[in-house]
Amino acid sequence: MSGRGDASGATLVTPSLLREWPLPAPGADKYSRGSVLVVGGARATPGAALLAGTTALRAGAGKLTLAVAESVSVQLGVALPECGSIGLPETAGGSVKADLDPMSSYLDRADTVLVGPGLDDPDLAGELLEAMLKREASGGPGGPRGSGGDAGGAGGAAVVLDAYALGALVPLEDQLNPWRGRLILTPNPTEAAILLGRDVDDLEKDLPEISERYGAVVSCQGLITQPPGPDPDEPALWKITTGYGGLGTSGSGDVLAGAIAGLRARGTTGAQAACWGTHLHAAAADRLAIRLGPLGFLARELADELPALMLEFSV
Numbered sequence: 001m002s003g004r005g006d007a008s009g010a011t012l013v014t015p016s017l018l019r020e021w022p023l024p025a026p027g028a029d030k031y032s033r034g035s036v037l038v039v040g041g042a043r044a045t046p047g048a049a050l051l052a053g054t055t056a057l058r059a060g061a062g063k064l065t066l067a068v069a070e071s072v073s074v075q076l077g078v079a080l081p082e083c084g085s086i087g088l089p090e091t092a093g094g095s096v097k098a099d100l101d102p103m104s105s106y107l108d109r110a111d112t113v114l115v116g117p118g119l120d121d122p123d124l125a126g127e128l129l130e131a132m133l134k135r136e137a138s139g140g141p142g143g144p145r146g147s148g149g150d151a152g153g154a155g156g157a158a159v160v161l162d163a164y165a166l167g168a169l170v171p172l173e174d175q176l177n178p179w180r181g182r183l184i185l186t187p188n189p190t191e192a193a194i195l196l197g198r199d200v201d202d203l204e205k206d207l208p209e210i211s212e213r214y215g216a217v218v219s220c221q222g223l224i225t226q227p228p229g230p231d232p233d234e235p236a237l238w239k240i241t242t243g244y245g246g247l248g249t250s251g252s253g254d255v256l257a258g259a260i261a262g263l264r265a266r267g268t269t270g271a272q273a274a275c276w277g278t279h280l281h282a283a284a285a286d287r288l289a290i291r292l293g294p295l296g297f298l299a300r301e302l303a304d305e306l307p308a309l310m311l312e313f314s315v
Contacts, residue, residue: 010204010223010239013279018313023276024267026060033062034111034265037103038258039128040118040163041068043094046076048118048163051251052258053083055303056114059262059277060310065110067103068118069096095120098127100135107135112158112265116165117254126168129161136178158264158273160184162257166191169214180215181227184270186257187220208236217270219260222282224274238275243282244289251299256281259306280309 011017027033036056041049046068053064063084066076070087071094077085086106089097096119100107107113115132119125136156159179161169166187169176176183185195192210193200200206203223211218211225218225222240229236260277264270284305288297 010237011235013224013238013240013275015313018276018279019315021272021275022314023060023263023272023310027062030062033060034267035063035065035109036061036258036261036265037065037067037106037110037113037157038117038261039067039088039103039113039115040096041066041072041076042096042118042120043069043071043090045118045120046072048251048254050076050080051254051299051303052114052117052162052261054080054300055255055258055306056112056262056265057082058303058306059259059266059280060307061112061262061265065103065106067106069094091121091124095124096128098124098131100131107132107157110157110265112160112261114160114162114257114261116162117257119164122164122167125164126171129165129168130172130175133172133175133178137175156182158182158184158261158270160186160257160261160264162186162253163191167194170195170197173214176214182270183214183216184260184264184274185210185214185216185218186253186260187218188253189221192218192220204237204239211236217274219256219274219278222278224271224278226271226274235271238271240278240282242279242286244285244294246289246293246295246297247282247285247302249297249299252281252302255299255302258303276313279313280306283309 038049038053049068053066065084067086069090073085073087089099195210207218207225211227224238260273264273284302287305
């Protein structure tokens with residue numbers, strides 16, 4: 001995989017680079033394309049989990065399970081009949097509690113776990129992450145059981161964090177060892193500042209610090225970073241070269257997180273999933289802007305563009 005860079009040293013993510021960095025072959029069946037578990041969907045915000053899960057399937061993941069507030073689990077299972085839907089205990093207000101028991105077996109089998117879309121309580125999100133980390137640190141199961149290539153990497157399933165799960169990560173920094181090296185973060189600039197603990201002055205300089213600090217691939221505002229590795233020639237910073245302002249619409253971040261989670265489950269590396277997913281997200285906006293106009297398209301329409309774009313960037 002090669003690519004041209006810009007003045008900052010970032011490798012530009014272009015269709016030609018993606019063609020030189022092909023996605024894993026589709027495989028013979030759904031089991032070969034990996035399994036995604038989306039954890040989120042409070043009673044007031046179930047659509048976020050639905051958007052992320054739908055996009056994971058559009059990105060080619062073979063199986064999907066939504067773990068959401070019990071009061072909305074049946075409705076989401078009907079809205080997306082291609083998924084499995086399990087109900088999680090919730091507060092009186094409909095926020096998801098940090099009880100892993102209902103989804104324990106799904107955590108065992110997932111190739112990628114996406115946490116955050118539709119969580120609406122930052123404190124409970126922190127308790128949820130802490131419970132998941134303690135489960136793995138204590139030797140509990142949680143690694144991939146599918147056959148989606150090396151999706152989980154060493155030690156367990158890949159973990160993608162979005163929305164409230166990102167801010168909840170900061171107090172848990174000293175507990176992150178079970179996830180380091182298989183973690184992907186999808187912050188917006190405000191969330192990036194929370195992860196850093198200070199204002200973000202220059203994303204191209206600040207995002208690598210987040211990657212190194214949390215041992216994570218990071219996708220933010222069309223920039224992707226990964227922690228320094230043993231190969232000095234491997235890029236650590238990529239930049240997306242496309243995408244309309246219409247991406248600033250409700251649910252767009254859930255679509256991005258779902259695309260990255262779906263690609264990661266298929267057996268890509270974290271960096272490849274983030275570069276492909278972020279480019280696909282932006283290119284889908286380009287397509288919709290041409291067809292519908294640069295503003296006013298819906299986040300769910302982005303997901304529908306992904307299969308054709310993946311085909312186009314693969315030939």
